[in-house]
Amino acid sequence: MKRKIYGTLCGLLAVGMVAGCGTQGTASNAANGGNASGTAQDTAAEGEGTDAAEPEQNQAESQTITVWHDGDESIMQVIAEEVNKELEPENVTVAFEKKSGLTDQLQLYGNDEENGPDMYFYAHDSLGMFAEMGILAPITDFVSAEDEKDLLPMTIEAGTYQGTQYLLPVYYETLLFLYNQDLWEGEVPETTDELYVYMEEHTDTAAGTYAVVNQHSTAYNVAPFINGYGAYIIDENANPGLNTEEMIEAVTYNKQFAELMGEGDYDTCNTLFNEQKAAAIIGGPWLVSGIKEAGINYGIKSLSEFTLPNGKPLAPYSGVQGIGVLKHAGENKKDAVASVLKALGKENVGISLAKKSSCAPANEKSYEDAEVAADEMIMAMRATAETAQPMPNLPQMSVMWGPAESFLAAVNKSGEDVATAAETYQQAAVTAVEDMQ
Amino acid sequence: MRKKKQISVWMHSLPAMVLIGGIIVFPIIYTAYISLTNMNLFHWDNYEMIGLDNYVRALFKVDTGFLTAILTTLLWTALNMVFQVVIAFFMALGLNAPGLRLKNVYKTLLMFPWAMPAYVSILLWRVGIYNTEFGLANKVLSALGFEKINYLSQNIPAFISCMVLNLWMALPFMIMMFDGAFQSIDKSYYESARMDGAGFWMQVFHITVPSVKPIMAPAVIMTTFTTFKQFDIIYLLTQQKGALTGATLQTIITYAHQNAFVSNNYGLSSAVSMIIFVLIVVISLFLNRGLKEEV
Numbered sequence: 001m002k003r004k005i006y007g008t009l010c011g012l013l014a015v016g017m018v019a020g021c022g023t024q025g026t027a028s029n030a031a032n033g034g035n036a037s038g039t040a041q042d043t044a045a046e047g048e049g050t051d052a053a054e055p056e057q058n059q060a061e062s063q064t065i066t067v068w069h070d071g072d073e074s075i076m077q078v079i080a081e082e083v084n085k086e087l088e089p090e091n092v093t094v095a096f097e098k099k100s101g102l103t104d105q106l107q108l109y110g111n112d113e114e115n116g117p118d119m120y121f122y123a124h125d126s127l128g129m130f131a132e133m134g135i136l137a138p139i140t141d142f143v144s145a146e147d148e149k150d151l152l153p154m155t156i157e158a159g160t161y162q163g164t165q166y167l168l169p170v171y172y173e174t175l176l177f178l179y180n181q182d183l184w185e186g187e188v189p190e191t192t193d194e195l196y197v198y199m200e201e202h203t204d205t206a207a208g209t210y211a212v213v214n215q216h217s218t219a220y221n222v223a224p225f226i227n228g229y230g231a232y233i234i235d236e237n238a239n240p241g242l243n244t245e246e247m248i249e250a251v252t253y254n255k256q257f258a259e260l261m262g263e264g265d266y267d268t269c270n271t272l273f274n275e276q277k278a279a280a281i282i283g284g285p286w287l288v289s290g291i292k293e294a295g296i297n298y299g300i301k302s303l304s305e306f307t308l309p310n311g312k313p314l315a316p317y318s319g320v321q322g323i324g325v326l327k328h329a330g331e332n333k334k335d336a337v338a339s340v341l342k343a344l345g346k347e348n349v350g351i352s353l354a355k356k357s358s359c360a361p362a363n364e365k366s367y368e369d370a371e372v373a374a375d376e377m378i379m380a381m382r383a384t385a386e387t388a389q390p391m392p393n394l395p396q397m398s399v400m401w402g403p404a405e406s407f408l409a410a411v412n413k414s415g416e417d418v419a420t421a422a423e424t425y426q427q428a429a430v431t432a433v434e435d436m437q
Numbered sequence: 438m439r440k441k442k443q444i445s446v447w448m449h450s451l452p453a454m455v456l457i458g459g460i461i462v463f464p465i466i467y468t469a470y471i472s473l474t475n476m477n478l479f480h481w482d483n484y485e486m487i488g489l490d491n492y493v494r495a496l497f498k499v500d501t502g503f504l505t506a507i508l509t510t511l512l513w514t515a516l517n518m519v520f521q522v523v524i525a526f527f528m529a530l531g532l533n534a535p536g537l538r539l540k541n542v543y544k545t546l547l548m549f550p551w552a553m554p555a556y557v558s559i560l561l562w563r564v565g566i567y568n569t570e571f572g573l574a575n576k577v578l579s580a581l582g583f584e585k586i587n588y589l590s591q592n593i594p595a596f597i598s599c600m601v602l603n604l605w606m607a608l609p610f611m612i613m614m615f616d617g618a619f620q621s622i623d624k625s626y627y628e629s630a631r632m633d634g635a636g637f638w639m640q641v642f643h644i645t646v647p648s649v650k651p652i653m654a655p656a657v658i659m660t661t662f663t664t665f666k667q668f669d670i671i672y673l674l675t676q677q678k679g680a681l682t683g684a685t686l687q688t689i690i691t692y693a694h695q696n697a698f699v700s701n702n703y704g705l706s707s708a709v710s711m712i713i714f715v716l717i718v719v720i721s722l723f724l725n726r727g728l729k730e731e732v
Binding site: 405410414 | 448449451452454455477478479481482494564568569570571579584585587590591678679680681682683684685695699700701702705
């Protein structure tokens with residue numbers, strides 16, 4: 001008898017262990033155009049925070065569009081407030097949910113109507129990967145050219161993959177020249193050659209004091225030189241360009257700056273600038289809060305205002321944050337999705353983002369607001385947008401960062417010959433691109 | 438009756454078997470299956486069987502760096518284990534020296550690196566010791582009038598730097614194991630040896646080493662595996678995204694990580710993972726045989 005009880009209990013225990021593997025019944029209401037966010041929050045999003053308060057759910061009247069993001073929650077809050085205000089008459093609500101590791105999450109849930117999101121908010125450089133996976137619907141299915149007429153062309157280009165626009169740009173980031181006004185002597189130069197002369201005169205590597213610091217072996221931070229020289233890390237046909245003549249010229253030119261910039265990693269550069277051991281830093285707007293906390297009297301100059309020896313301006317990469325539509329939502333919630341996109345593209349979202357979160361809006365009209373126009377940092381990014389190039393959004397770019405940065409590190413840190421290293425890492429890049437297939 | 442007993446045994450072990458099957462066996466079988474397909478970003482839903490192509494690519498295409506990574510891993514494991522065992526042995530011996538005062542204080546302090554989370558230790562070493570601007574190693578060099586050195590920019594210095602950090606992190610465990618093993622040796626052996634005129638080295642090689650061998654073998658085997666599959670130290674010291682140091686060290690685990698998470702080629706990275714799995718199984722069998730002979 002005892003044996004039977006033990007046996008039954010063990011069997012039940014074994015069955016209980018696999019019970020969780022079954023699919024959970026969900027009150028899916030896709031058919032009536034209803035709300036998938038409840039499902040997403042109950043299952044996939046368990047334990048994750050929600051940015052916007054869950055709206056009162058009266059499914060007969062209102063519709064909720066769930067947006068996954070991996071960004072700053074306060075920024076999403078600003079967007080949600082503006083968009084929800086705009087969408088109130090249409091009974092559509094946007095709910096942002098933070099998902100760390102969004103790329104992996106979308107790989108798992110991109111095609112999952114029940115557990116996945118309706119839209120996603122992310123940087124544009126992952127766009128090609130999602131488009132190749134076939135999980136996205138073109139933005140042009142929901143908005144017209146008229147709706148996008150005020151968006152900066154650079155930001156639209158960023159959201160376009162192989163001729164199809166999949167991302168509606170909302171705001172963007174570029175690198176800036178940030179300097180300590182108490183340490184910098186005289187005017188900030190207009191050319192990179194003059195900047196180099198200033199650096200030579202004001203840098204003492206042995207004492208650990210620098211004129212300018214930059215992450216000199218990080219491809220994103222060297223991109224202003226690479227793009228300025230007309231070189232490219234990867235072209236539109238996914239061909240790596242690490243050994244082109246222009247790239248060798250750009251990397252050789254960057255190397256002389258690197259020699260006067262110390263170790264050049266993110267933490268070291270920031271610490272040197274914040275501890276006033278460096279008079280200037282090339283970095284993004286994300287550094288500003290730390291600089292303010294350090295009590296530095298800082299000034300900002302757009303990188304586009306520096307001219308290279310070839311007469312062209314520095315041209316940094318831009319990272320455009322925008323919103324994309326998952327294919328299933330495009331099919332089942334077309335009207336609600338279209339309303340959300342139209343609301344997001346308006347200038348009031350950009351104005352709020354600029355005022356409350358110091359983001360550079362994708363909508364040109366937002367810059368006409370007096371308060372936005374008076375913001376030095378945002379206007380510097382606006383000026384940079386003229387020469388900035390969107391980071392490549394090809395999926396192959398994800399494997400190019402490694403070889404490109406190894407190339408820069410080999411030249412700047414290990415002292416390898418530029419041409420030799422260019423060949424070595426071009427080969428590594430070609431192999432990496434081939435290995436994706 | 439016998440059959441009933443057999444069923445009962447199976448029923449009792451069923452929950453554990455389901456658990457092991459679900460979280461250990463199934464992923465291995467699934468990885469093996471994926472390794473035979475061309476599953477990647479461009480064949481996300483429409484992948485198909487391609488036989489052993491991924492294995493051929495991983496093993497026979499020399500420029501993929503896989504073979505170099507295997508050699509680096511073997512060298513890394515061998516050197517670390519030799520240094521760990523020898524240094525820990527003598528440090529534990531020192532801690533057991535008769536008449537040593539504050540023995541317990543030393544032992545507690547020595548445990549400190551082991552108790553710290555690896556991620557914190559590694560980043561502390563990267564910034565606090567090896568950094569060219571703020572690192573202690575360069576501060577000392579500067580104070581002595583020498584030029585700063587970038588310890589992590591070339592492969593050999595970077596390998597040594599990683600090894601020093603690995604020793605710092607791993608020695609406490611080994612010292613503790615040796616310390617425990619030494620307590621089990623009967624002190625009368627040493628007294629007899631001394632009466633017979635045996636010196637320090639004679640006692641070490643003829644009493645201490647043979648006595649601790651069977652006790653230490655499992656600890657050494659465990660540490661060998663930990664060292665073999667070490668990832669954090671090499672990755673965080675030299676390959677952190679956006680902070681490459683110039684060194685191009687790759688162990689098979691960092692190599693597999695680069696293939697699995699960067700290239701999105703799940704077929705190829707599964708093949709690499711299966712090769713690593715087989716390698717670990719072979720080494721495990723080899724070491725277990727050694728262990729049995731020892732005991």
